[in-house]
Amino acid sequence: MYAEELLSALPLKQVIGPMPTQIKDIAIDSRSVQPKSLFVCIKGETVDGHDFAQKAVDNGAIVIVTERVLPLAEDITQVIVADTNRAVGLLAAKFFDYPSNEVTMVGVTGTNGKTSVTGIIHNLLQSMGEKSALSGTIGFNLNGILYETANTTSDALSTQQMIFRAKMEGCRAMIMEVSSHGLALGRLAGVDFDIAIFTNLTHDHLDFHGTMEEYGNAKGLLFSQLGQDLAKNKVVVLNADDVWSKKYAALTQFPIYTYGIQEDAAFKASNIRYANGMTHFTLHSPEGEFDVSMHLLGEFNVYNVLAAIAAFYGRGFAVELVVEHIEQLPPVKGRMEKVQSDLPFDIFIDYAHTPDAIEKAIDAAMPYKRDGKKIIFLVGTGGGRDKSKRPAMAEKASRAEYVVLTTDDPRYEEFDSITGDLAKGMTHDQFACIGDRAEAVRHAVSVADEGDIIIFAGKGHEDYQIVENTKYQHSDTEIAVEAGRKKFNL
Numbered sequence: 001m002y003a004e005e006l007l008s009a010l011p012l013k014q015v016i017g018p019m020p021t022q023i024k025d026i027a028i029d030s031r032s033v034q035p036k037s038l039f040v041c042i043k044g045e046t047v048d049g050h051d052f053a054q055k056a057v058d059n060g061a062i063v064i065v066t067e068r069v070l071p072l073a074e075d076i077t078q079v080i081v082a083d084t085n086r087a088v089g090l091l092a093a094k095f096f097d098y099p100s101n102e103v104t105m106v107g108v109t110g111t112n113g114k115t116s117v118t119g120i121i122h123n124l125l126q127s128m129g130e131k132s133a134l135s136g137t138i139g140f141n142l143n144g145i146l147y148e149t150a151n152t153t154s155d156a157l158s159t160q161q162m163i164f165r166a167k168m169e170g171c172r173a174m175i176m177e178v179s180s181h182g183l184a185l186g187r188l189a190g191v192d193f194d195i196a197i198f199t200n201l202t203h204d205h206l207d208f209h210g211t212m213e214e215y216g217n218a219k220g221l222l223f224s225q226l227g228q229d230l231a232k233n234k235v236v237v238l239n240a241d242d243v244w245s246k247k248y249a250a251l252t253q254f255p256i257y258t259y260g261i262q263e264d265a266a267f268k269a270s271n272i273r274y275a276n277g278m279t280h281f282t283l284h285s286p287e288g289e290f291d292v293s294m295h296l297l298g299e300f301n302v303y304n305v306l307a308a309i310a311a312f313y314g315r316g317f318a319v320e321l322v323v324e325h326i327e328q329l330p331p332v333k334g335r336m337e338k339v340q341s342d343l344p345f346d347i348f349i350d351y352a353h354t355p356d357a358i359e360k361a362i363d364a365a366m367p368y369k370r371d372g373k374k375i376i377f378l379v380g381t382g383g384g385r386d387k388s389k390r391p392a393m394a395e396k397a398s399r400a401e402y403v404v405l406t407t408d409d410p411r412y413e414e415f416d417s418i419t420g421d422l423a424k425g426m427t428h429d430q431f432a433c434i435g436d437r438a439e440a441v442r443h444a445v446s447v448a449d450e451g452d453i454i455i456f457a458g459k460g461h462e463d464y465q466i467v468e469n470t471k472y473q474h475s476d477t478e479i480a481v482e483a484g485r486k487k488f489n490l
């Protein structure tokens with residue numbers, strides 16, 4: 001792209017040095033700079049991209065977008081802007097020619113349920129023969145290939161790159177998990193969402209946002225950023241049972257489709273039943289009543305499926321058609337996913353790492369609990385992140401007859417500090433603190449009797465554990481099945 005044209009995306013700037021003709025690529029990481037690139041220096045939490053400008057030049061950068069004049073060679077163009085974080089969104093959208101304008105963009109935000117709802121919508125589209133791409137906690141899924149991503153919502157440059165790739169591959173839709181960090185840090189700059197979905201707002205990430213008010217306001221950006229062009233067929237999907245929905249409704253003029261179980265909603269579920277590993281409910285919709293059956297477990301997944309149905313309806317799909325496809329939906333990986341094994345007890349793998357999600361995961365298992373048998377709940381939490389939620393997590397876990405307190409990704413935090421914080425919230429004494437997760441999993445199996453249920457929460461789809469800054473292979477399923485087979489001589 002012509003350098004002049006690309007830089008026209010930044011109206012307020014001071015340019016020092018010669019203006020090159022062409023820019024071949026944009027980068028925010030000095031390690032991935034290609035020859036004739038533009039490099040944007042971003043101040044991070046741990047390191048400052050300005051310190052890597054010379055490295056970027058060594059690797060072939062010819063234009064540096066920076067917040068201050070840097071001691072670089074005179075033939076390197078320096079573009080000084082007030083805020084490089086804002087600049088990268090504007091540049092990336094321009095460089096990739098605003099790809100979100102040509103793909104139906106679906107954004108899902110909320111404390112819990114983002115991966116589940118995005119996965120459900122993606123799977124429904126696939127089963128209807130529509131090509132879509134997906135990005136979120138699990139990675140970037142394009143053409144069935146999963147590419148690793150560092151974040152639930154990637155940085156602004158990677159985001160535009162992913163949408164561009166989805167467009168080039170002929171995807172009709174791109175479904176994105178939209179985190180509050182992503183919104184607050186401008187990672188979604190230039191993304192023109194067509195469908196904005198809210199799941200729920202409960203305690204998480206207060207280390208970053210400070211208060212629930214700030215956390216909720218950050219999520220609201222998804223709705224306020226939909227814009228004012230009412231000629232566009234944009235759709236807002238809100239959870240009628242969450243008080244934040246009223247605030248989000250006030251942030252947008254686009255049509256709102258509500259869903260829920262308790263309050264009045266356009267899409268409402270009643271008569272929820274669980275039998276033979278399936279969930280059944282009656283759907284009340286603007287197109288009448290439908291019996292819905294699905295392989296997804298738990299009331300929380302009824303909410304997630306309702307959100308998806310409302311979004312499809314908003315874009316003109318018949319409810320009956322969507323309901324037909326729901327029955328074929330596979331379980332979402334690592335979200336109350338039942339492990340298939342020959343063990344005499346049931347194992348569920350789940351990703352709950354907030355108080356609300358833990359409550360919902362136990363709720364989901366309750367219908368399968370046999371008389372006189374127990375639920376064993378293993379729960380961990382990440383090191384160095386929102387510590388204030390830990391006691392509340394254990395308090396919710398206390399509904400299980402036996403609880404194992406452990407770690408998710410301890411990073412640099414001591415095991416005992418994590419399990420000690422969790423233990424403060426326990427409301428009974430039937431629990432063990434075992435920081436080493438593999439050992440904790442084996443302990444959970446050692447206390448399981450025939451007919452019990454074990455829920456392993458916190459790692460979900462992940463097949464690793466991060467201790468200090470090293471990623472080790474770890475699978476709750478593999479460890480539990482091996483220990484269980486040994487215990488029961490299978």
Ligand SMILES: CC(=O)N[C@H]1[C@@H](OP(=O)(O)OP(=O)(O)OC[C@H]2O[C@@H](n3ccc(=O)[nH]c3=O)[C@H](O)[C@@H]2O)O[C@H](CO)[C@@H](O)[C@@H]1O[C@H](C)C(=O)N[C@@H](C)C(=O)N[C@H](CCC(=O)O)C(=O)O
Nearest residue numbers: 028029030042044045046049052150151152153155179181
């Ligand atoms: C605290 C935080 O948000 N950190 C994010 C931040 O990292 P950072 O501040 O340490 O800084 P950095 O990105 O490593 O470095 C700053 C700049 O220097 C550049 N650099 C760095 C090194 C080098 O050699 N050369 C170089 O050019 C980097 O490319 C970057 O442009 O910027 C990185 C790139 O965008 C993110 O991957 C990283 O997310 C970390 C992994 C993270 O864990 N973030 C969490 C808090 C987060 O964002 N979570 C949300 C919510 C998840 C949920 O819903 O549960 C998410 O969306 O993931």
Ligand SMILES: Nc1ncnc2c1ncn2[C@@H]1O[C@H](COP(=O)(O)OP(=O)(O)OP(=O)(O)O)[C@@H](O)[C@H]1O
Nearest residue numbers: 111112113114115116137300335351352357360361
């Ligand atoms: N709608 C929901 N309401 C409450 N809890 C939910 C809901 N959907 C899923 N959960 C619970 O939250 C856990 C995480 O679900 P999911 O991964 O879909 O959420 P998420 O918003 O993507 O979370 P994260 O951003 O932290 O990855 C699930 O394993 C389940 O226990």
